[in-house]
Amino acid sequence: xxxxxxxxxxxxxxxxxxxxxxxxxxxxxxxxxxxxxxxxxxxxxxxxxxxxxxxxxxxxxxxxxxxxxxxxxxxxxxxxxxxxxxxxxxxxxxxxxxxxxxxxxxxxxxxxxxxxxxxxxxxxxxxxxxxxxxxxxxxxxxxxxxxxxxxxxxxxxxxxxxxxxxxxxxxxxxxxxxxxxxxxxxxxxxxxxxxxxxxxxxxxxxxxxxxxxxxxxxxxxxxxxxxxxxxxxxxxxxxxxxxxxxxxxxxxxxxxxxxxxxxxxxxxxxxxxxxxxxxxxxxxxxxxxxxxxxxxxxxxxxxxxxxxxxxxxxxxxxxxxxxxxxxxxxxxxxxxxxxxxxxxxxxxxxxxxxxxxxxxxxxxxxxxxxxxxxxxxxxxxxxxxxxxxxxxxxxxxxxxxxxxxxxxxxxxxxxxxxxxxxxxxxxxxxxxxxxxxxxxxxxxxxxxxxxxxxxxxxxxxxxxxxxxxxxxxxxxxxxxxxxxxxxxxxxxxxxxxxxxxxxxxxxxxxxxxxxxxxxxxxxxxxxxxxxxxxxxxxxxxxxxxxxxxxxxxxxxxxxxxxxxxxxxxxxxxxxxxxxxxxxxxxxxxxxxxxxxxxxxxxxxxxxxxxxxxxxxxxxxxxxxxxxxxxxxxxxxxxxxxxxxxxxxxxxxxxxxxxxxxxxxxxxxxxxxxxxxxxxxxxxxxxxxxxxxxxxxxxxxxxxxxxxxxxxxxxxxxxxxxxxxxxxxxxxxxxxxxxxxxxxxxxxxxxxxxxxxxxxxxxxxxxxxxxxxxxxxxxxxxxxxxxxxxxxxxxxxxxxxxxxxxxxxxxxxxxxxxxxxxxxxxxxxxxxxxxxxxxxxxxxxxxxxxxxxxxxxxxxxxxxxxxxxxxxxxxxxxxxxxxxxxxxxxxxxxxxxxxxxxxxxxxxxxxxxxxxxxxxxxxxxxxxxxxxxxxxxxxxxxxxxxxxxxxxxxxxxxxxxxxxxxxxxxxxxxxx
Numbered sequence: 001x002x003x004x005x006x007x008x009x010x011x012x013x014x015x016x017x018x019x020x021x022x023x024x025x026x027x028x029x030x031x032x033x034x035x036x037x038x039x040x041x042x043x044x045x046x047x048x049x050x051x052x053x054x055x056x057x058x059x060x061x062x063x064x065x066x067x068x069x070x071x072x073x074x075x076x077x078x079x080x081x082x083x084x085x086x087x088x089x090x091x092x093x094x095x096x097x098x099x100x101x102x103x104x105x106x107x108x109x110x111x112x113x114x115x116x117x118x119x120x121x122x123x124x125x126x127x128x129x130x131x132x133x134x135x136x137x138x139x140x141x142x143x144x145x146x147x148x149x150x151x152x153x154x155x156x157x158x159x160x161x162x163x164x165x166x167x168x169x170x171x172x173x174x175x176x177x178x179x180x181x182x183x184x185x186x187x188x189x190x191x192x193x194x195x196x197x198x199x200x201x202x203x204x205x206x207x208x209x210x211x212x213x214x215x216x217x218x219x220x221x222x223x224x225x226x227x228x229x230x231x232x233x234x235x236x237x238x239x240x241x242x243x244x245x246x247x248x249x250x251x252x253x254x255x256x257x258x259x260x261x262x263x264x265x266x267x268x269x270x271x272x273x274x275x276x277x278x279x280x281x282x283x284x285x286x287x288x289x290x291x292x293x294x295x296x297x298x299x300x301x302x303x304x305x306x307x308x309x310x311x312x313x314x315x316x317x318x319x320x321x322x323x324x325x326x327x328x329x330x331x332x333x334x335x336x337x338x339x340x341x342x343x344x345x346x347x348x349x350x351x352x353x354x355x356x357x358x359x360x361x362x363x364x365x366x367x368x369x370x371x372x373x374x375x376x377x378x379x380x381x382x383x384x385x386x387x388x389x390x391x392x393x394x395x396x397x398x399x400x401x402x403x404x405x406x407x408x409x410x411x412x413x414x415x416x417x418x419x420x421x422x423x424x425x426x427x428x429x430x431x432x433x434x435x436x437x438x439x440x441x442x443x444x445x446x447x448x449x450x451x452x453x454x455x456x457x458x459x460x461x462x463x464x465x466x467x468x469x470x471x472x473x474x475x476x477x478x479x480x481x482x483x484x485x486x487x488x489x490x491x492x493x494x495x496x497x498x499x500x501x502x503x504x505x506x507x508x509x510x511x512x513x514x515x516x517x518x519x520x521x522x523x524x525x526x527x528x529x530x531x532x533x534x535x536x537x538x539x540x541x542x543x544x545x546x547x548x549x550x551x552x553x554x555x556x557x558x559x560x561x562x563x564x565x566x567x568x569x570x571x572x573x574x575x576x577x578x579x580x581x582x583x584x585x586x587x588x589x590x591x592x593x594x595x596x597x598x599x600x601x602x603x604x605x606x607x608x609x610x611x612x613x614x615x616x617x618x619x620x621x622x623x624x625x626x627x628x629x630x631x632x633x634x635x636x637x638x639x640x641x642x643x644x645x646x647x648x649x650x651x652x653x654x655x656x657x658x659x660x661x662x663x664x665x666x667x668x669x670x671x672x673x674x675x676x677x678x679x680x681x682x683x684x685x686x687x688x689x690x691x692x693x694x695x696x697x698x699x700x701x702x703x704x705x706x707x708x709x710x711x712x713x714x715x716x717x718x719x720x721x722x723x724x725x726x727x728x729x730x731x732x733x734x735x736x737x738x739x740x741x742x743x744x745x746x747x748x749x750x751x752x753x754x755x756x757x758x759x760x761x762x763x764x765x766x767x768x769x770x771x772x773x774x775x776x777x778x779x780x781x782x783x784x785x786x787x788x789x790x791x792x793x794x795x796x797x798x799x800x801x802x803x804x805x806x807x808x809x810x811x812x813x814x815x816x817x818x819x820x821x822x823x824x825x826x827x828x829x830x831x832x833x834x835x836x837x838x839x840x841x842x843x844x845x846x847x848x849x850x851x852x853x854x855x856x857x858x859x860x861x862x863x864x865x866x867x868x869x870x871x872x873x874x875x876x877x878x879x880x881x882x883x884x885x886x887x888x889x890x891x892x893x894x895x896x897x898x899x900x901x902x903x904x905x906x907x908x909x910x911x912x913x914x915x916x917x918x919x920x921x922x923x924x925x926x927x928x929x930x931x932x933x934x935x936x937x938x939x940x941x942x943x944x945x946x947x948x949x950x951x952x953x954x955x956x957x958x959x960x961x962x963x964x965x966x967x968x969x970x971x972x973x974x975x
Contacts, residue, residue, distance in 0.1 A: 026093035028067045029244045029351075030101040032059050032078060034561060039135070040064070041080055041105055042485055043422055049075040049087070060423030062478075066351075066358065071095045078103045098245030137652060137661045138695050139707055139753050139767060141806070141826075142217035175865050176218055179232030179800065182715040182745070182777065187236045188472055189430055191493040191546050192227060192572060214238045220769075221695055221751050222711040224648035224663040225550060225566060228691045231713040231747045231771065239412055239430060243349040243362060251971035253368075255341040255935070259963030260372040260403075266338035267373070267403035267441035269330055269463045276369060278407030278437035284465055284502035286537055286581060287326035290628075295319055299628035303586065310610065311619050317610060324609030324625040327535050327583065331507035332461055332599040333441035338403070341967075343368035347412075357419045364412040373403040377960035379444060382948065383783050384853050384904045392906075392950055395783070396458070398446035400960070410434040424480035432472040440464040451529050456510035458530070461599070463505040470497040487552040494545055501538040506531060507599055523595050533603075534584040535626070544574040560654035566663075570646040576719055579637045580727070582629035586622070636675075636727040640719035643670040650693070659697040666690050669716060669744060673723045683722035683740040689714050707753040715745040717777050721792040734781070735789045742794060746774040761822070765806040773798040778834060779864060780900045791902075795835045800863065802830035820879045824889075828870040833860040846903050853904035856951060861900060861907060868894040883923035883931075891915040898946055906948035908957050913942040929974060935967040 028048075032041045040063020047056030048069060057065045075089045083105045093099050176184045186193045218233045219226065226234045256262070272283035290296065294316070298309045310317045347364035381395035416428040441463055448458035474493045481488060508531060510524045525532065550568035557563060595602045603624065611623035650663025666688065673683035695709040717739075724740040748771070755765040776798040782789045806826040812819030836859050838845025843852050850857050862868070874889035892914040899908035921933040941964050946957040 025068055025070050026095055027098045027245070028065075028069065028074075028076070028091060028093060028101060029098055030065060030103065031063045032065065032080075032103045032105060033063060034083075034105050039561075041083075042424070042480060044078060044080045044103075044105070046103075047077050047079075049077050058422045060418055060426075062426070064423070069093055076101060076103075078105065080105060100244045136219070137659075137697075138219050138221035138223050138709065139751055140217055140219040140221075142215055144215045174235055175867075176220065176233030176235065179771075179863065179866070181865075182229065182718070183747075184232040185227045185230045185234045187227075187234065188432065188493075189238055189474055189476065189491075190236060191474060191491050191548070192544070193237075193470075193472070193495060220767075221707075221709040222691070222693050222713050222749065223661065223695065224650040224665040224691070224693050225568060227644075228646065228665055228667040228689065228714050229716060231715060231749065239414060239432065243351065243360060246350040246974060247362075248348045248974040249971065250346045250973075251344070251931075251969055253343045253967060253969035255370075255965050255967030257341065257372065257963045257965045258941075259374060259961050260370075261338060261340055263338045263371070263373050263403075264335075265375060265401075266336055266371065267333040267401055267443060268336050268338075268405065268439065269333055269441050271439060271465070275405070275437070275439055276407060277367075278409050278435050278467065280437075280465060280467055280500070280502060284328075286502075287323065289319060289323035289326050290581075290583070292319060292323075295323055296628050296630065299323075299583075299626065300630060303622075306625075307619065307622060310622065317620060320625070321609040324623075325605060327626055328503060328505065329600070329603040329608070330463065331505050331533060331603055333403070333443055333463065338371040338373065338405075339369075341368075341370035341965075349414075354417065355419075357417065357423065360414075360416040362412065362414040366410050367408065369405070369407045371403070371405055373401075374960035374962075375401045377401070377958065378956045379446075379958050380956055381450075381783075382906075382950075382955055384906070384950075386853060386904075390951065392955065393450075394447070395450040396446065396448045398444045398448075398458075400442065400444050400958075402440065402442045402960075405439040406437065407439075408434065408436045420479075426478045428474070428476045428478075430472070430474040430476070432470070432474075435467065435469045437465065437467045440466075448530075452510055453529065454512070456512045456524065458508070458510055460506065460508040460530075463503075465502055465504070467500045467502075468498070469500075470495065485552075485554045485557075488549070489552070490547075490549040492547045495543070497542045497544075499540040501536070504536040504538070505534070506536070507533045509595060511597065521597060523597050525595055532584050532586075534582055534629075536580065536582050538580040539578070541577045542574055544572065546570070546572045556653075562652055562654050562659060565649070565651045567649045568647070570644070572642075572644045572646075574642040576638075576640040576642075578639070578720075583626040584629055585624045585626055636725060637677075638673055638675045638719070638723050638725075640673040640723070641671070642716075642719060644668070645670075657699045659699070661695040661697070662693065664690055664692045667714070669714075671716065671719065671722060673719045673738075673740075675723060675725055677725070681724050681740045683719075683724055683738065683742075685716065685722070685742075685744060687744060689744070689746075703758060704756045705754070707751070707755070709749070709751040711749045711751075713747045713749060715747065715777065717742040717744070717792065721777065726789065735785075737789055737791050739792045742777055742792060743775055745776050745794070748772045759810070761808065762810060763806060763808045765804075767804040768802070770801040771799065773800070776834060776863075778900060780902045782902045783905055784903075795837055798832065798834040798863070800830065800832040800866070802828060804828045820877055822876045822878065823874075824876060825871075825873040827872075830866060830868055830870075832862040832866045834863055836860060849903040854906065854950070857904065857906065862897050864897045864900060867896045870894070883928050884921070886918075886920040888916070888918045891917075906950050906955075908946055908948055911945040911947060913944060913962070914940055915942070916940045927975070929972055931971040931973065933967075933969045933971070935965075935969075937965040937967070938962055939964060 032044045032046065033039065034041050040059070042059060042063065044059040044063070044065075045056060046059065046065045046067065047054055048067060055067060055069055057067050059065045071093050074091045074093065075087055076091055077085060077087045079085050086103050086105060088101055088103070091099055091101055174184060174186065216235060216237050218235045219230070220233045222228070222230050222234075260266075272281035274281045298306055298316070298320075310320050343366065345364070345366035347362065349360070349362035351358045351360045353359075377400045379396075379398040379400040382392040383395055385391045385393050411431075411433045413431040414428065416426060418426045442461065444458075444460040446458060452458045472493065472495045474491065476491045477489065479488045480486070508525070510526065510529070511521050513519060513521055548568060548570040550566060553565045554561070555563050555565060594607055601607075607623045609623060609625055610620045612621040613619075614621055645668040646665055648663060648665035650661065652659065652661045669685055669687045669689070671683070671685045691712045691714065693709070693711045696707065698706040700706065720736070721738050722740060722742055723738040726735045726737040750770045751767065752769070753765060753767040755763065757763050774797065775794045777792060777794050780791055780793060782791060804826065808822065808824050810819065811821045811823055836846055836850070838847030838849075840847045840851040840859070842848040847859050850859065869892075871890065871892040874887055876885075876887040878885050892912055895909040895911050897907055898910050901907050915937065916939040918936040918939065919933065921931060924930040924932075941962075943959055943961050945959045947959075948955045948957060
């Protein structure tokens, strides 16, 4: 950022702070909301009683109003034709401060008399979110900024696991109602977010910091104004914007994990000077020598040709030698002492007057760094013996030690400007930036009978860097065209995301102790058994451009203000570039003798590149040198485009106590994926889908609804799944193969829900649903293929059905002593059944193989990542009078499928790991500006456990300790 921009921002902040400090009058701000619809009331009169001349304002497009007035105590009156007048008394206004007062207006047919209430502290957090949920057009659940802070989640993914029916897989991917990836969508302020993982459709929500969020709402029934791929749910993440008053927040935090923090045996490796910030400074970049096309072409050839090129051209020999030594020689982790997890955050916001209209702004920044580790973890693999049904063969039996440093740097800038009559127009600009990195060192050792001969011990080391970055630019507009309330909403966004994995290094060898004198250790590097040492560079870049427009047209407002027609369209284009480079060291068996268990010596200058000259043959002596695997990796480099174009129409109409929301969405899918190796087929999908949606709401009374819906949605394969070639996947160490024959999946959805909101902050709800899938896409693993292959495919049918329960209840009904205590719980029970293809009578099919060798497996399996049950339960003590907010919470998921094994080989399941967490926050000082929070996570000290069940016995795939985490944070807030 240049100096002029910094000066501009600094001046704006200073002027804002000065206006807050030296103002001689106060401000009353708030929102006027209609109870029946939960929507803002436009052009409502808000006046201050007993003022001469009369002081007052009309509400704007968002139902907001602002009145500047001298300090004092006032009564506010709100009037609107067709609604009962409401008066709020005892509104205290102080010099230089903002008093926030909201009004809930009721139709005068339901409330005929004037309502007078005393002003109370505004709570636009959990209660406000429940009010939105009560009046929503579809079935939805969510979590507010207040709850996000209370639970202590550090990012959007950690926060989402507290939402009814939601779970988090891999710490970043959201599954709603047991469905993730292609079946759930994520939005930021109403615009779609892309994925920056080449193997997934879903957005990595751990990229979005929790302290910059206003709320997260998961809509579980499809509405025509939402993406057609929102089968499990559409998760809309709303960032903070347009604060009612001057706000400033700053905080620092530190935490200690009993496994990862202050660990004297923490595995890591030497990196760059900016690793601690989460950025690679170029240390891991491909060396400049490898930009020489002549060198790359020669390094693709056989050793004989390389030898000849080196001998015949001295300049080329020098380049060859420099390139060989330029690749980082460090292949082995080092041991250091890890630090504490720590973080800082800061944000500032306000409204200021610009040209007689309000400009709202919010700037925020956050930084976090953490350490995680485990030692001597179980890492195993088995397969069914095809010669003897009822037994398992050991593929490998390892111990794994791993250390990971994670650094995250994020920022937010929101600007909103209102203008026009009654501020009926609003233009907003949102910028969200996040950079997240993982620096990982991994050591694996153990038996590998499937690949390694004899009694040799296998050893593998991995040094890995993953840097993910997302920059989202959004420009949004909201306009009221007529006094009748015709609204136009438009949005344009550009999301630039990337995932870089520079210079991943893998070095493998075997060793054994000689069983006769001398009893020394024998080492081996055998290319026939495992990969030779290599350096792997991978880069994914996605750019998504999106534009949308919505028109909302009221009709028959005399019957109900909820009656509206909404039409709109969407343009979305995602462009992807994916590339990887692989440089593998030569496989000269003579050099196995050089390795004596010391990777530093092995890859030292005495063994790499040109290591001498043979006078007898008049030829250079070549040591270890990199070979260019471009021909092997060329097919894995691809470009792709995913275009989605949509138009929709929907209407909301009240018939007595019934509300009908119906319509349809047309979506055009245009996906093309082209390998750089043009001999491979082009993956493409070009389809037009019409997706109907019908939602019914029966209002039993103002606080109780019954909802029902019928909808049709779809799911698309992502570009990597559609690309018909194989590539190495670092996350699983397997080959991944795409399928150009994949099609989109069609899903029919049925939903039913009863919900009751007995009082503010309380809810009782029961939901049921059923989903029928046609041609669902699956990921299956073939352990018996030469490269252990993950293949994308589809089956004919699948179903998912379940029931959800949610309770939020204040316990004051038991005794007054418990009036500050609330019980919160949500439960989900889910069943999913995905067909396994084949014929039980034909052993050459998958079902036949299962019937012959593992009949207990059955002929259906659940969706990957789907849990049969999800449980959230919490007790929350909230006492504003003493500034104490404490919560103890339990989160549990049922076992979930992690790897779908083809045929009789058992599937892998992640086992439940109950999380019991405690968070205690205490505020101090005037206006509770100072805060301290203590957090304790995983109090039950449960382990990560992935396993298989075979004939009633558990076989562990991966198990490691997660440890307990204890955290302390300090904060300062002005609100």
